[in-house]
Amino acid sequence: xxxxxxxxxxxxxxxxxxxxxxxxxxxxxxxxxxxxxxxxxxxxxxxxxxxxxxxxxxxxxxxxxxxxxxxxxxxxxxxxxxxxxxxxxxxxxxxxxxxxxxxxxxxxxxxxxxxxxxxxxxxxxxxxxxxxxxxxxxxxxxxxxxxxxxxxxxxxxxxxxxxxxxxxxxxxxxxxxxxxxxxxxxxxxxxxxxxxxxxxxxxxxxxxxxxxxxxxxxxxxxxxxxxxxxxxxxxxxxxxxxxxxxxxxxxxxxxxxxxxxxxxxxxxxxxxxxxxxxxxxxxxxxxxxxxxxxxxxxxxxxxxxxxxxxxxxxxxxxxxxxxxxxxxxxxxxxxxxxxxxxxxxxxxxxxxxxxxxxxxxxxxxxxxxxxxxxxxxxxxxxxxx
Numbered sequence: 001x002x003x004x005x006x007x008x009x010x011x012x013x014x015x016x017x018x019x020x021x022x023x024x025x026x027x028x029x030x031x032x033x034x035x036x037x038x039x040x041x042x043x044x045x046x047x048x049x050x051x052x053x054x055x056x057x058x059x060x061x062x063x064x065x066x067x068x069x070x071x072x073x074x075x076x077x078x079x080x081x082x083x084x085x086x087x088x089x090x091x092x093x094x095x096x097x098x099x100x101x102x103x104x105x106x107x108x109x110x111x112x113x114x115x116x117x118x119x120x121x122x123x124x125x126x127x128x129x130x131x132x133x134x135x136x137x138x139x140x141x142x143x144x145x146x147x148x149x150x151x152x153x154x155x156x157x158x159x160x161x162x163x164x165x166x167x168x169x170x171x172x173x174x175x176x177x178x179x180x181x182x183x184x185x186x187x188x189x190x191x192x193x194x195x196x197x198x199x200x201x202x203x204x205x206x207x208x209x210x211x212x213x214x215x216x217x218x219x220x221x222x223x224x225x226x227x228x229x230x231x232x233x234x235x236x237x238x239x240x241x242x243x244x245x246x247x248x249x250x251x252x253x254x255x256x257x258x259x260x261x262x263x264x265x266x267x268x269x270x271x272x273x274x275x276x277x278x279x280x281x282x283x284x285x286x287x288x289x290x291x292x293x294x295x296x297x298x299x300x301x302x303x304x305x306x307x308x309x310x311x312x313x314x315x316x317x318x319x320x321x322x323x324x325x326x327x328x329x330x331x332x333x334x335x336x337x338x339x340x341x342x343x344x345x346x347x348x349x350x351x352x353x354x355x356x357x358x359x360x361x362x363x364x365x366x367x368x369x370x371x372x373x374x375x376x377x378x379x380x381x382x383x384x385x
Contacts, residue, residue, distance in 0.1 A: 005055075005057070008055075008058065011044075012279060012280055012283050012284070013279075015037065015040050015041070015044075015279070015283050016037060016275075016279035016280075016283065018040070019033050019036040019037045019040060019279070020033055022036060023036060030378060030381035030382060031377075031378065032136070032139060032140050032143060032377045032381070033139065033143065034135070034136055034139040034140070034278065034282050035136065035373055035374055035377055037279055037282040037283050037286070038282045038283070038285065038286045038341075038370075038373060039286065039374075040283065040286065041282060041283035041284065041285060041286020041287045041289075042286040042287070042289055042370075043286075044286075044287055045286055045287030045288060045289060046287065046288065046289065046290045047289055047290060054284075054287060054288055058284055058287075058288070059284075059288065061280060061284065062280065062281055062284040062285055062288070063243055064233070064277065064280075065277045065278060065280045065281025065282075065284065066135065066243045066244075066247070066281055066342060067229065067233045067236075067243040067246060067247045068229065068247065068273050068277035068278070068281075069134070069135050069138065069247065069273070069277065069278055069281055070134065070243060070244050070245075070246070070247025070248045070251065071229045071247040071248070071250045071251045071254075071269075071273075072138055072247075072251060072269065072270060072273050072278075073134045073138045073156065073160065073247070073248055073251060074160075074247060074248040074249065074250060074251015074252045074253075074254075074255065075251040075252075075254055075255050075265075075266055075269060076138065076141075076147050076153075076156055076251070076255075076266075077153070077156065077157065077160070077251070077252060077255055091154075091324065092157075094154070094320060094321065094323075094324065095154065095157050095158050095161055096161065097320050098158050098317055098318055098320060098321065099130075099158065099161045099162055099165065099317075101316070101317040101319075101320065102130055102162065102313055102314060102317035102318075102337075103126075103130050103165075105129075105312070105313040105316060105317055106125075106126045106127070106128075106129035106130035106313050107122075107126045109125065109126065109129045109309040109312075109313055110122040110123070110124075110125035110126035110129065111126075112309070113125050113305075113306075113309075116305075118302055118305075118361070118364075119357075119361060120356065120357055120358065120361065121351070121356055121357060124170075124347070124351055124356065124357065127166045127169055127170050127347070128166075128340065128343075128344050128347065128348075128365060129309060129310060129313045130162060130165075130166045130313070131162055131163055131166040131167075131340055131343045131344065132158070132159040132162040132163055132314070132337045132338075132339060132340065133159075133163075133339040133340050133341040133342055133343070133344075133369075133372075133373065134156075134159050134160065134163050134244070134342075135281070135282075135341055135342045136339040136341055136373050136376075136377060137155065137156070137159050137336055137337070137339055138156070139274070139278065140336060140377045140380060140381075141155065141156065141336075142270070142274075144380075144381065151325060151329055151333070154321070154333070155333050155336060155337065158318075158333075158337060159337060160248065162337070163244055163343060164244060164245060164248065166343065167242050167244055167245070167343060168183055168187065170343075170347055181239040181240055181241070185239070186236075186239050186240065186241040186245070187245070189235070189239055189241070190232070190235070190236065190239075190241055190245050190246065190249050191249070193231075193232060193235055193249065194232075194249040194250075194252060194253050197228055197231065197232075197250075197253050198253045198256060198257065201224070201228070201253070201257055202257065205257065221258070221261070221264070221265050221268065222265075222268050222269060222272065224254075225250075225254045225265065225269055228250045228253055228254055229246075229247065229250035229251075229254075231250075232246040232247070232249050232250040232253075233246045233247070233250070244342075244343070254269075285341075285342070285345070289345065289366065289370075298360045299360055299363045299364050299367060302360070302364045303364060303367055303368065303371070306364055306365075306368040307368055307371055307372070307375075310338055310340065310368055310372055311334075311335070311338045311372070311376075313338075314334050314335075314337045314338040315331065315334035315335065315338065316334075317334070317337075318330060318333050318334035318337060319334075321333055321334075328383055329383075331383070332379075332380050332383040335376050335379040335380050335383075336376055336377065336380040337376075338372050338376045339372050339373055339376040339377065340368070340369045340372050340373075341369045341370070341372075341373050344365055344366070344368075344369040345366060345369060348362045348365040348366055
């Protein structure tokens with residue numbers, strides 16, 4: 001059955017407005033819009049009603065949504081200003097301390113699964129427990145109005161560290177697809193591109209000062225930012241790098257370019273992202289997810305321990321935040337950092353295709369990620385921060 005692109009786009013727009021309407025009408029449920037979009041996508045896709053076939057171009061369009069999502073995550077990393085900007089007091093030592101503790105606990109969790117005979121690759125299990133889903137975390141912080149706070153920035157930077165570090169380590173230790181560039185060369189290339197785009201754009205803006213002020217005119221600011229993110233995305237495709245790295249690099253570049261007009265540019269780009277790119281990503285990801293090909297009894301038996309480890313690793317690893325925040329904030333941060341989705345889905349699918357894991361382990365990982373996506377944002381929202 002052939003499906004016209006406009007039919008899929010229309011369906012996604014209808015689902016997106018339905019999800020937004022539901023969360024607006026029932027705010028006491030505290031269900032993030034992104035989570036609801038994901039669940040609606042699952043119910044209509046491969047694991048649900050099979051309402052529409054998924055064409056080949058659908059995955060590329062979903063990748064564009066992930067790229068823009070990571071771009072917004074990078075844009076949230078705000079340049080510090082002199083004076084009263086509390087985000088300038090973020091302790092980067094604390095961020096790396098949280099990641100180091102989480103990584104150590106993840107290795108122990110992976111070893112436990114190997115000892116039980118539930119996992120065939122300790123590195124894969126450890127990396128998956130160490131990661132955090134920026135795709136879910138960013139919209140949740142945005143909806144709660146915490147993105148600009150010191151607390152929100154710390155959570156965001158901790159998640160970025162976990163996501164990029166684990167994605168890099170997975171690429172080094174578990175090469176599941178051929179790439180023209182090695183992982184170190186990918187990092188060097190994207191970092192160099194980021195610096196080049198920043199300095200070239202800065203020179204261009206300096207020459208245009210007084211003629212077209214940056215981010216004061218909507219078309220100029222948004223088009224410039226979209227050009228940067230697309231250049232980074234195209235480069236990542238050529239060298240085989242992940243969209244996580246490309247989008248985040250573009251976001252950092254635009255954030256630093258728009259220092260004086262950061263809020264204006266961010267709001268315009270967020271409007272575009274949360275209206276189009278992000279709903280498309282969450283709904284299409286849910287529609288593409290396959291959860292029906294493994295033995296349900298074995299998956300159900302493994303799932304409780306996987307979930308317990310998934311939350312314990314992040315909550316215990318985040319306890320050092322107590323030195324700077326309250327117990328409620330510390331627990332809430334640990335819960336939100338427990339979300340895992342995009343990277344887990346990608347790695348589980350690639351590892352299963354390469355016969356590194358079996359169908360039961362793949363399904364368990366996917367259901368664990370899906371459960372954290374539902375439970376962690378709800379637990380975070382219930383803290384009333």
